[in-house]
Amino acid sequence: MKKHIVLLPGDGIGPEVTKAAKQVLEAIAGRYQHTFTFESHEIGGAAIDQQGTPLPEDTIEACKKADAIFLGAVGGPKWDQLPGHMRPEKGLLGIRKQLGLFANLRPVQAFQQLLHASPLKPEVVAGSDLLIVRELTGGLYFGEPRERRDNGQSVVDTLAYQRMEIERIVEKAFESARVRRKHLTSVDKANVLESSRMWREIVEEKKVDYPDVEVEHMLVDAAAMKLVTNPSSFDVLVTENMFGDILSDEASVLTGSLGMLPSASVREDGVGLYEPVHGSAPDIAGENKANPLASILSVAMMLKHSFGMHEEAETVEAAVQQVLQSRYHTQDLKISNGVLVSGSVLASKVVDQISANDTTEHIMRCYV
Numbered sequence: 114m115k116k117h118i119v120l121l122p123g124d125g126i127g128p129e130v131t132k133a134a135k136q137v138l139e140a141i142a143g144r145y146q147h148t149f150t151f152e153s154h155e156i157g158g159a160a161i162d163q164q165g166t167p168l169p170e171d172t173i174e175a176c177k178k179a180d181a182i183f184l185g186a187v188g189g190p191k192w193d194q195l196p197g198h199m200r201p202e203k204g205l206l207g208i209r210k211q212l213g214l215f216a217n218l219r220p221v222q223a224f225q226q227l228l229h230a231s232p233l234k235p236e237v238v239a240g241s242d243l244l245i246v247r248e249l250t251g252g253l254y255f256g257e258p259r260e261r262r263d264n265g266q267s268v269v270d271t272l273a274y275q276r277m278e279i280e281r282i283v284e285k286a287f288e289s290a291r292v293r294r295k296h297l298t299s300v301d302k303a304n305v306l307e308s309s310r311m312w313r314e315i316v317e318e319k320k321v322d323y324p325d326v327e328v329e330h331m332l333v334d335a336a337a338m339k340l341v342t343n344p345s346s347f348d349v350l351v352t353e354n355m356f357g358d359i360l361s362d363e364a365s366v367l368t369g370s371l372g373m374l375p376s377a378s379v380r381e382d383g384v385g386l387y388e389p390v391h392g393s394a395p396d397i398a399g400e401n402k403a404n405p406l407a408s409i410l411s412v413a414m415m416l417k418h419s420f421g422m423h424e425e426a427e428t429v430e431a432a433v434q435q436v437l438q439s440r441y442h443t444q445d446l447k448i449s450n451g452v453l454v455s456g457s458v459l460a461s462k463v464v465d466q467i468s469a470n471d472t473t474e475h476i477m478r479c480y481v
């Protein structure tokens with residue numbers, strides 16, 4: 114199969130983890146005789162520096178033509194003083210919005226090899242296997258008005274949704290639950306927010322179409338607590354844009370590091386942007402310390418969701434498992450008697466595993 118992939122390395126550790134993602138895609142192309150072509154474009158702070166805008170036209174045009182997009186990370190202290198509309202993060206929000214990537218899928222799985230890497234008790238973490246379905250192109254992130262008022266004496270942000278925007282993300286979550294363990298937790302703040310009350314109503318309406326899926330509603334504050342006390346009680350969670358952003362970083366604690374969490378930002382037709390959940394990590398950028406596994410697992414999601422390459426995706430996931438089994442890790446993961454390596458070495462271990470072309474024992478359930 115021939116596929117054209119746009120790479121958006123971005124800022125901080127973005128280029129480091131994007132390099133790892135590309136190497137893994139090349140290894141998969143080699144092993145399975147696919148042809149993957151690549152094109153890199155600027156986004157975020159790098160684009161501000163080179164072209165004066167966080168989301169240049171050529172980047173948007175290339176993304177629109179691509180079979181899939183991989184994004185590293187955007188942002189960093191260098192651009193923190195810029196006005197809101199000029200910040201690197203606007204590039205990421207803009208590309209998600211312009212491509213209509215309304216569903217952000219964030220699988221969180223506690224790898225057996227990393228049960229002791231989490232600050233939580235291993236018996237709490239064990240068996241965690243959940244999927245956060247985060248609404249990505251509406252809610253508090255995009256509502257208007259959003260502005261300073263009265264000479265800076267007041268300020269407004271808006272949490273707004275069209276019925277259709279809630280319906281499509283809820284449907285996506287039901288569909289995901291259906292192919293997993295058939296349990297959906299809809300997370301909201303219906304005791305306070307009108308938008309959450311409408312969200313709840315829509316979930317209630319939609320559940321009639323999915324009688325095989327068990328549904329519960331949970332307030333976001335309680336969900337935050339339960340994620341770290343009883344994570345294995347969750348299967349699929351569906352929630353508003355900002356709630357999903359916060360809960361997914363929290364859930365990364367189950368995996369041992371934010372550097373382990375992949376994501377896919379998709380729309381109905383399968384077009385997708387694949388991005389690790391973490392940011393540009395300015396504290397470790399340029400030091401070859403960044404964990405590339407979130408990016409590599411995002412590549413597995415790309416292979417599956419955008420290209421329908423299920424075996425290839427499983428090969429990537431199994432290679433990650435085997436590298437962890439061999440106790441290789443970056444500095445963010447605490448593994449006793451582990452082999453501490455740099456980000457690039459960890460990526461090369463995964464690539465070697467894929468290229469070895471042996472019969473990889475499939476020890477991990479596929480991400481969905």
Ligand SMILES: NC(=O)c1ccc[n+]([C@@H]2O[C@H](COP(=O)([O-])OP(=O)(O)OC[C@H]3O[C@@H](n4cnc5c(N)ncnc54)[C@H](O)[C@@H]3O)[C@@H](O)[C@H]2O)c1
Nearest residue numbers: 186187188189371372390391392393394396397403404445
């Ligand atoms: N998708 C994105 O592009 C994205 C996501 C989140 C934050 N950001 C931006 O990144 C910048 C920094 O934000 P932050 O520091 O709050 O969050 P961050 O995710 O960049 O870092 C939080 C912590 O996790 C660590 N970390 C993150 N990824 C890691 C990895 N792959 N390996 C090892 N350690 C890792 C960092 O070193 C840091 O200690 C900000 O400008 C923010 O807006 C971008």
Ligand SMILES: CC(C)[C@H](C(=O)O)[C@@H](O)C(=O)O
Nearest residue numbers: 187188202205206358390392
């Ligand atoms: C960088 C920022 C705009 C982004 C978000 O909030 O969506 C990030 O935190 C994420 O989780 O992808």
Ligand SMILES: [Mg+2]
Nearest residue numbers: 358359362390
């Ligand atoms: Mg985030």
